[in-house]
Amino acid sequence: MSSIALRGLVRRFGAVTTLHGIDLEIADGAFVVLVGPSGCGKSTLLRLVAGLDQPSAGQVLMNGRVVNDLGPAERDVAMVFQNYSLYPHMTVRRNLAFGLENLRVPPGQIAERVDEAARVLELTALLERKPAQLSGGQRQRVAMGRAMVRQPQAFLFDEPLSNLDAQLRASMRVEIKKLHRRNGRTLVYVTHDQVEAMTLADIIVVMRTGRIEQAGSPAEVFERPANLFVAGFIGSPAMNLRAVERHDGAFTLGDDTLRMAAELAPAPARSLQRAVLGIRPDDLRPAAGAPVHWPRLTAAAKVVEPMGSECIVTLGAGPLELTARLHGRSLPSEGDALELAVDPATLHWFDPQSERALYP
Amino acid sequence: MRPRMRIAAGARLAALTLAALAVLLPFVWIVAASFKYEIDITMGRLVFSPTIVHFDELLFSRGSDFLRNYANSFGVALVSTALCLSAGTLGAYALDRLDTPAWLRHALLGWSMLYYMTPQMTLVGSWYVLFRQVGLGESYTALVLTHTVMNLPMALWLMGAFLRDVPVELEEAARVDACGPVKTFTHVVLPLLRPGLLATGALLFIFSWNEFAVSLALTRNETATVPVALAKFAQDFDMKYGAMAAAATLSLLPALLLLLLATRSLVRGLTQGALK
Amino acid sequence: MARRWPSLRLWRAGSLAPLVLFYVLLTLLPVLNLAAMSVSDVSWAAGRSHWSFVGAEHLARVADDAVYRAGVRNTAWFAAVSVSIQMLLGFTLALLVSRTTRGSTLWRMVFLLPILMPGIVIGAIWKLMYDADFGVINQVLAWFGARARDWTGSPELAMASIIAVDVWHWTPFVFLLMLAGLQSLPPEVFEAARVDATPWWRELTRITLPLMLPTIVVTLVFRSIMAFKVFDEIYLLTSGGPGTATEVISFSIYRTFFVQGRAGYGAAVSLVTMMLIAMVVVLALNLQARLARRPA
Numbered sequence: 001m002s003s004i005a006l007r008g009l010v011r012r013f014g015a016v017t018t019l020h021g022i023d024l025e026i027a028d029g030a031f032v033v034l035v036g037p038s039g040c041g042k043s044t045l046l047r048l049v050a051g052l053d054q055p056s057a058g059q060v061l062m063n064g065r066v067v068n069d070l071g072p073a074e075r076d077v078a079m080v081f082q083n084y085s086l087y088p089h090m091t092v093r094r095n096l097a098f099g100l101e102n103l104r105v106p107p108g109q110i111a112e113r114v115d116e117a118a119r120v121l122e123l124t125a126l127l128e129r130k131p132a133q134l135s136g137g138q139r140q141r142v143a144m145g146r147a148m149v150r151q152p153q154a155f156l157f158d159e160p161l162s163n164l165d166a167q168l169r170a171s172m173r174v175e176i177k178k179l180h181r182r183n184g185r186t187l188v189y190v191t192h193d194q195v196e197a198m199t200l201a202d203i204i205v206v207m208r209t210g211r212i213e214q215a216g217s218p219a220e221v222f223e224r225p226a227n228l229f230v231a232g233f234i235g236s237p238a239m240n241l242r243a244v245e246r247h248d249g250a251f252t253l254g255d256d257t258l259r260m261a262a263e264l265a266p267a268p269a270r271s272l273q274r275a276v277l278g279i280r281p282d283d284l285r286p287a288a289g290a291p292v293h294w295p296r297l298t299a300a301a302k303v304v305e306p307m308g309s310e311c312i313v314t315l316g317a318g319p320l321e322l323t324a325r326l327h328g329r330s331l332p333s334e335g336d337a338l339e340l341a342v343d344p345a346t347l348h349w350f351d352p353q354s355e356r357a358l359y360p
Numbered sequence: 361m362r363p364r365m366r367i368a369a370g371a372r373l374a375a376l377t378l379a380a381l382a383v384l385l386p387f388v389w390i391v392a393a394s395f396k397y398e399i400d401i402t403m404g405r406l407v408f409s410p411t412i413v414h415f416d417e418l419l420f421s422r423g424s425d426f427l428r429n430y431a432n433s434f435g436v437a438l439v440s441t442a443l444c445l446s447a448g449t450l451g452a453y454a455l456d457r458l459d460t461p462a463w464l465r466h467a468l469l470g471w472s473m474l475y476y477m478t479p480q481m482t483l484v485g486s487w488y489v490l491f492r493q494v495g496l497g498e499s500y501t502a503l504v505l506t507h508t509v510m511n512l513p514m515a516l517w518l519m520g521a522f523l524r525d526v527p528v529e530l531e532e533a534a535r536v537d538a539c540g541p542v543k544t545f546t547h548v549v550l551p552l553l554r555p556g557l558l559a560t561g562a563l564l565f566i567f568s569w570n571e572f573a574v575s576l577a578l579t580r581n582e583t584a585t586v587p588v589a590l591a592k593f594a595q596d597f598d599m600k601y602g603a604m605a606a607a608a609t610l611s612l613l614p615a616l617l618l619l620l621l622a623t624r625s626l627v628r629g630l631t632q633g634a635l636k
Numbered sequence: 637m638a639r640r641w642p643s644l645r646l647w648r649a650g651s652l653a654p655l656v657l658f659y660v661l662l663t664l665l666p667v668l669n670l671a672a673m674s675v676s677d678v679s680w681a682a683g684r685s686h687w688s689f690v691g692a693e694h695l696a697r698v699a700d701d702a703v704y705r706a707g708v709r710n711t712a713w714f715a716a717v718s719v720s721i722q723m724l725l726g727f728t729l730a731l732l733v734s735r736t737t738r739g740s741t742l743w744r745m746v747f748l749l750p751i752l753m754p755g756i757v758i759g760a761i762w763k764l765m766y767d768a769d770f771g772v773i774n775q776v777l778a779w780f781g782a783r784a785r786d787w788t789g790s791p792e793l794a795m796a797s798i799i800a801v802d803v804w805h806w807t808p809f810v811f812l813l814m815l816a817g818l819q820s821l822p823p824e825v826f827e828a829a830r831v832d833a834t835p836w837w838r839e840l841t842r843i844t845l846p847l848m849l850p851t852i853v854v855t856l857v858f859r860s861i862m863a864f865k866v867f868d869e870i871y872l873l874t875s876g877g878p879g880t881a882t883e884v885i886s887f888s889i890y891r892t893f894f895v896q897g898r899a900g901y902g903a904a905v906s907l908v909t910m911m912l913i914a915m916v917v918v919l920a921l922n923l924q925a926r927l928a929r930r931p932a
Contacts, residue, residue: 052532073538085533089551099537146537375732380746383808386761387749389772393764443654451655458648468655475663477913479865481886482906485893486666489678509662512655541647570754573867573886577894587756587868594760594872601764608757615752623745626752627812 002063002153002186003028004049009058011044011210018044020210021058026188026203031180033189035197036207036233042190043158045207049188050156051075062153073103078147079156083163084139086131086146092118093127096145103150110149117145120182121175137168144179154186155179161196173199194234198222206230228355231278231348237312240279240322243352246272253277253297254320260295264344266360269351275358278348281312284324290341298339301332313338387612393605414606425581426589426607433585436500437568437614440507444564445557447508448515452523453545455516457531469516476513484577491578498580506578507568514567515560518629522556523549559629562618569614586611667910673903694904704905706880707888708912714795714884715863718802723856725803726810731844734818747808755805755868762801763788763873788873794881801869806862810855817851818844864913885909 004026011019019041026032034042047053048060051072059066067075078099086095093114100110118124121141131139140160147155157176161169177200180187191197197204198218205215206229213233214226225231231239244251249262262270269275287296299315299322311331315322315338324340332338349358395410418426455465491502526549534544572587579588590611593604618626674694676687698704750758765772766787774784787797825847829839845852867886870876876883876891889909892902 050536052535072536077536079533079536081529081533083527083529085527085529087530087533087548098534098539102538102540102543146533150537372732375729376743379729379808379811380743382804383746383750386758386765386804387753390757390761390764447654447658450651454648454651454655458644458651460648460652464652468652468659471659471663474914474917475659477861477864477917478910479867479886479889481865481867481889482909483663483666483670485889485899485902485906486669486673487662488893489673489899490666490669505658505662509658512658516655541644545651566752570752570756572754572756572871573890576871577890587754590754590756590760591872594756594763604760605764608760611754611757615749619745619748619752623741623748626748627744627816630748630809630812 004154004186004188005059005061005064006045006049007059007061009045009048009060010056011041011048011053012056018210019048019055022210022212024205024212024215026186029184029186031177031187031189031200031202032205033191033197033201033203034205034207035191035194036213038192039209040207041210042192042207046156046158046188046190049154050077050079052079073099076150076153077156078150078152078154079158080140080143080147080160082159084131084143084160086139086142088131091128091130092123092134092142095131095142096127096149099146099150113149113151114145117148120148121145136164137172140164140172141175144175148179148183151183152185154188157187157189159190159192161191162193169196176200195236198234204234206233208233224357224359225278225348226357228276228278228350228357231350231357235280237281237323237325239348240277240281241350242277242279242320242322244275244277246274251275251277255318257299257317257320258295258297258342260344264293264295265347266349266358268358268360269349272351274352276350276352276355278350279322279342280346280348281323281325283342283346284315284322284326284340285342286326287339287341291343294341294343296339296341298337301334301336301338304331304334306331315340390605391609391612394602394609396602396605398600398602414602415610418603418606418610425584426586426610428582429584429586429589430610432500432579432583433569433587433611434614436503436507436585437565440504440511440568441561441564443504443508444511444515445519445561448512448560449519449523449553449557452516452520453549456520456523457528457549458541472513472516480510480573484574487574488577498578498583500583502578503575503583503585506574507571510571510574511564511567515564518560518563519553519556522553522560525556526552555625555628558622559625562622562626563629566615566618569611670903670906673900674907676900678899690900694901695908697901698904698908701905703880703883704885704888704908707876707883707885710795710880710882711864711866711884711886714799714802714866715860718799718806719856719859719863721799721803722807722810722859723852725807726855727814727852729807729811730814730818731840734815744812747812749808750805751809756872758801758805759869759872762797762804762869766797766873789878791878791881794874794878798866798869798873798882801873802863802866805869806859810859813851813855814848817848821847 004024006022006024006026009019009022010017022045034045036042044053048055051060051067051070051074055068060068062075072079087098090098096114096117097110100113105113114127115124118127121144123138123141123145126134126138126142131142134142140163143160160176161172164172173196176189189196189200201218203215204218204221206213206221208229214221214230216224221230221234225234225239228241232241242253244253244258246252246262250259251262251265252259265275287294290296297317299317299320301313302316302321303314305312305314310325310327313324313326313332315324326332350356351358392408394414395412396408397411397413400408418424451468454460455468487502487506488497491497491499496502530548530552531544534548539548569585570587571585572591575585575588576591579585586607590604590607593600593607672687675689675691677690679686768774768784768786768789771787773787777784785793787793821844825843826839829843834843865886866884867890870882870884870887871890874882876887889902889905892898892905
């Protein structure tokens with residue numbers, strides 16, 4: 001059992017408040033990813049969960065017990081640091097064994113666990129080397145191994161992949177996912193990369209300036225973002241968020257570039273004079289063959305970025321710019337006029353004042 | 361461009377060589393003097409036939425205490441360096457990593473700086489009186505203790521700089537690894553401080569060895585250190601230049617040894633402080 | 637953490653204790669003792685000390701002490717001139733040399749030598765060199781037909797001779813520090829300057845010096861502090877003479893305590909010295925704070 005609960009966590013540094021009252025329930029065995037831009041407080045939150053830091057107010061609970069006064073070892077958590085933090089003067093074997101030695105695990109068991117972790121992470125050949133003799137990816141695996149051998153109640157990862165190159169990052173993502181599947185323990189993972197978040201998480205927690213903007217499954221967060229920030233943060237390329245105005249019972253985007261009847265908008269949005277419309281780049285389809293009730297727009301292709309079997313097009317219509325992702329092998333040329341349509345059911349509406357999403 | 365750059369490089373080399381000669385010449389001169397007969401020195405002869413009579417007299421004659429002075433210097437330097445390194449390293453660690461309240465940190469570092477700025481002589485008089493009153497006047501203990509405290513600001517400062525090179529995350533990883541605070545210091549931080557300890561220790565040893573002013577005031581004949589003995593040679597009315605030169609040469613040995621064995625260490629220690 | 641906190645506090649106290657003990661017992665206590673001595677007459681009889689209260693008598697005399705005043709003046713002058721020369725020479729040499737890095741360990745060994753030598757040895761060497769009769773310097777002058785001079789005995793030359801010794805002693809160290817500083821500057825900045833065809837004097841004043849400022853300031857501060865403490869060379873070469881030409885603070889205090897045996901007065905002089913230094917520190921900190929507040 002390794003459920004984690006955060007109740008009203010606040011962290012202040014002098015006059016600056018880094019976390020404003022965080023409430024979060026993490027189920028036993030869940031893979032939770034804290035994601036957000038730099039400075040949103042995700043690493044601070046992780047450190048509070050780890051016990052490396054004390055909250056200014058609020059409680060951290062594990063398995064229903066308040067653990068505020070317990071250190072990381074006493075909470076039985078293991079952590080993988082951003083810069084790995086391997087002990088430079090110890091061999092890989094000693095790095096892996098150090099925690100177990102401190103916990104007075106019998107030497108036979110230590111050797112067993114170390115060898116097992118080394119086997120799983122393909123470190124057996126490197127056990128007698130020192131961290132300085134290892135590559136970045138190897139160091140990362142040692143850091144993971146160090147956490148693994150502890151067989152903790154929960155794993156905590158602090159941006160472990162940000163120092164690796166793209167290719168390595170992709171393969172390490174898989175390793176981490178495998179680790180989670182293998183031992184089923186709760187895993188709390190911090191990253192600023194929303195792609196990592198989307199691919200790894202059972203639950204994504206989107207944070208901004210010390211607050212949780214939304215917590216939910218990747219599908220939830222992608223398809224039903226709770227507010228403007230989440231909508232713009234999740235998804236690559238980012239969702240198009242533009243102001244629309246209501247004239248004569250229809251919402252217009254830009255200089256009448258897109259026009260749609262108010263009835264096509266969800267009920268809470270219909271009566272608004274102004275709103276923010278969100279269109280995912282994937283949802284802009286070629287108008288040819290699209291149902292009649294789909295709103296249409298015509299724009300010129302200003303910039304075309306080919307990506308293999310698809311391309312990202314920056315569209316321009318007057319002062320308005322939109323991003324679209326088009327599939328198919330044939331690319332539009334720059335300057336081409338494109339006619340696109342969008343399914344009104346896939347549109348996202350936001351209240352311009354509260355920034356909250358409006359759903360039917 | 362090539363020939364001009366070569367001329368410039370040549371000029372630079374010449375400037376360096378000149379400076380190096382300026383540094384080395386006096387040193388070479390006194391070493392040479394220690395092998396000259398007294399008469400050769402006073403006549404200022406550059407060409408001479410070497411002799412070891414001064415060394416002989418210095419080290420082995422009954423009238424000379426030099427060997428004991430040498431041992432005194434060595435003992436005092438060793439013990440005071442050990443004490444200074446311990447107190448300084450532990451102190452620097454506590455101030456930087458153990459959540460010392462800000463007022464205490466400022467007070468200690470501030471006092472360190474203030475103390476470092478005052479000439480040693482201002483406290484020597486008081487030291488003399490105090491030590492004498494507790495029966496430690498002119499003793500080895502007095503010398504060791506004063507040398508330790510004189511070098512403490514430097515030790516604190518240097519070890520603080522080396523400590524900052526050890527990332528805090530390493531200590532946090534140890535905490536997560538169920539490592540207690542003392543064990544974190546001994547097993548994680550200290551091993552990484554070894555080069556810093558060596559560099560600082562070497563410097564502290566040299567500074568203690570070279571110390572003159574306080575040693576002059578707080579020792580008597582039996583406890584005198586090498587610099588004090590040297591000063592006596594230089595002060596005598598009937599100056600024995602050869603003996604003085606020989607004593608000077610011998611007193612340079614620790615520095616020379618450290619120089620040959622640990623240049624990088626010494627440079628690291630000296631520049632570490634200044635560049636941080 | 638609750639379980640570990642008591643032991644953490646103990647550990648913190650334990651590791652600070654040696655440091656604090658040394659400072660309190662060997663610096664704070666002596667200062668208080670000095671204060672007590674400065675208002676007393678201390679004499680020794682049969683191995684025990686006898687104190688008698690004399691009030692502000694000693695402290696008042698310090699103000700009138702012409703020798704002490706000369707000492708303060710000389711020390712300040714010595715520090716100012718000697719350190720300036722060292723900084724200039726050291727920096728210039730480092731600048732000239734910063735692009736040559738071949739065999740750097742050898743150069744480093746040579747230039748480290750002077751500060752690793754006991755001050756007494758340096759004093760002894762220069763005493764021999766300065767000797768009016770057979771010193772090398774007068775010999776070399778004789779080759780060029782110049783007159784031999786009394787370097788340490790004549791009032792006009794004594795201070796200059798002492799300064800020369802100090803310059804010889806410390807310039808290599810300043811050189812090493814400046815060199816290390818220069819070599820740690822980012823090369824890209826200079827490459828950009830070269831691409832912009834910057835003349836050497838502009839590169840020096842607009843790029844090198846501003847970037848080197850922290851290193852220069854630290855070196856300057858440290859060397860000045862050390863220069864104020866000068867003692868060894870004075871003791872060996874001039875004993876403060878001739879007259880008060882090379883009288884310096886440390887020597888005045890030493891003589892008062894250990895040659896003249898006047899502990900009470902010596903304590904008063906020590907206290908006054910410490911107060912002077914404290915004033916300088918306060919001024920310097922003030923200046924630094926004001927400079928920091930000034931808009932760049």
